Amino acid sequence: MGTVGGGVTIEEVAPGVYRLPFAVGTKPLAMYVLAGDGLTLIDTGLTDTPEAIYLPAIAELGRRPDEVRLVLITHADADHIGGDRAARTLFPHALLACHAADARWVADPAVLSAERYDGFRPFGLRYDDETFATLDGWMFSGRPEPADLLFQGGERIRLAGDDWLDVVHVPGHTAGHLALHNPAGGYALIGDAVFGASQLDTGGAKAAAPPYVAVAPYRATVDRLAALGIGTLLTCHYPVMRGGEVGTFLAESRAWADRAEAAIEEALREAAAPLTLGEAIERTDPELGPFQNPRELQWALRAHLEQAAARGRARAVDHSGITAWVHAGA
Numbered sequence: 001m002g003t004v005g006g007g008v009t010i011e012e013v014a015p016g017v018y019r020l021p022f023a024v025g026t027k028p029l030a031m032y033v034l035a036g037d038g039l040t041l042i043d044t045g046l047t048d049t050p051e052a053i054y055l056p057a058i059a060e061l062g063r064r065p066d067e068v069r070l071v072l073i074t075h076a077d078a079d080h081i082g083g084d085r086a087a088r089t090l091f092p093h094a095l096l097a098c099h100a101a102d103a104r105w106v107a108d109p110a111v112l113s114a115e116r117y118d119g120f121r122p123f124g125l126r127y128d129d130e131t132f133a134t135l136d137g138w139m140f141s142g143r144p145e146p147a148d149l150l151f152q153g154g155e156r157i158r159l160a161g162d163d164w165l166d167v168v169h170v171p172g173h174t175a176g177h178l179a180l181h182n183p184a185g186g187y188a189l190i191g192d193a194v195f196g197a198s199q200l201d202t203g204g205a206k207a208a209a210p211p212y213v214a215v216a217p218y219r220a221t222v223d224r225l226a227a228l229g230i231g232t233l234l235t236c237h238y239p240v241m242r243g244g245e246v247g248t249f250l251a252e253s254r255a256w257a258d259r260a261e262a263a264i265e266e267a268l269r270e271a272a273a274p275l276t277l278g279e280a281i282e283r284t285d286p287e288l289g290p291f292q293n294p295r296e297l298q299w300a301l302r303a304h305l306e307q308a309a310a311r312g313r314a315r316a317v318d319h320s321g322i323t324a325w326v327h328a329g330a
């Protein structure tokens, strides 16, 4: 397919489904246009993505911005909601949709930043100011941008004619992550629902750990996606996967969560003093990665430590003013 402004290549990855891959620094990112009787956009990327990526792509497809009727936000993260304000302006007929559980974060970048990205203070960790500034720069933070439609999963979106997409709730990375599944076409758009054994950089190297926030929902999501029998798996940060690659990726996602659980159990067992989240990262990174950015293990390891506590395998304690954990199992 064609190339649009900025060197973005448009690839038709399933009938009427166009993938627009680009990169933010060394982080690969892909947006999608579903071109049917109207246009549906999957995520809004960064502040300038609607203008820089979507507008030229829509023109290349021979369509018009006023044909965009739905903008589906897969989940509340800076690189997926940042262009919401611009999308409102550029696509005046579009309704903005997300899952109800992510609605507060989708609506307001300031709340997202405070509650999600700055949610590690109780555990003694905090991004530096530069990282917060980068994340803020990805999002239009001028005013709240609430969604028009809140999904729960189970809704259906018509692409064209009798071609329908099922909205699927796939929690784990966020509580309200959404995917779209087209059973007839055998494809699914899953955003950031699962991460294999690593987030990858544009060179394919292990950039950072799978960033899920809750273990049981993440595992259930992997199983649910596996049960769909997906032939073409479309994500926002990985190359298109087809056929056997899909099962391999899902198996790697499951296996990494199993390894992380075992690594946390071992770290708890071996710790001579209460285990902080920072120490858990240091102890497990060599085995679980190693990753270019070990710090991002904070998401999954917090989830595993909280799961261990919920199962009576660990006990949360106050350790010099921060929450740490001690082993509590047999």
Ligand SMILES: [Zn+2]
Pocket (backbone or CB within 6 Å): 077, 079, 080, 192, 236, 237
């Ligand atoms: Zn993402």
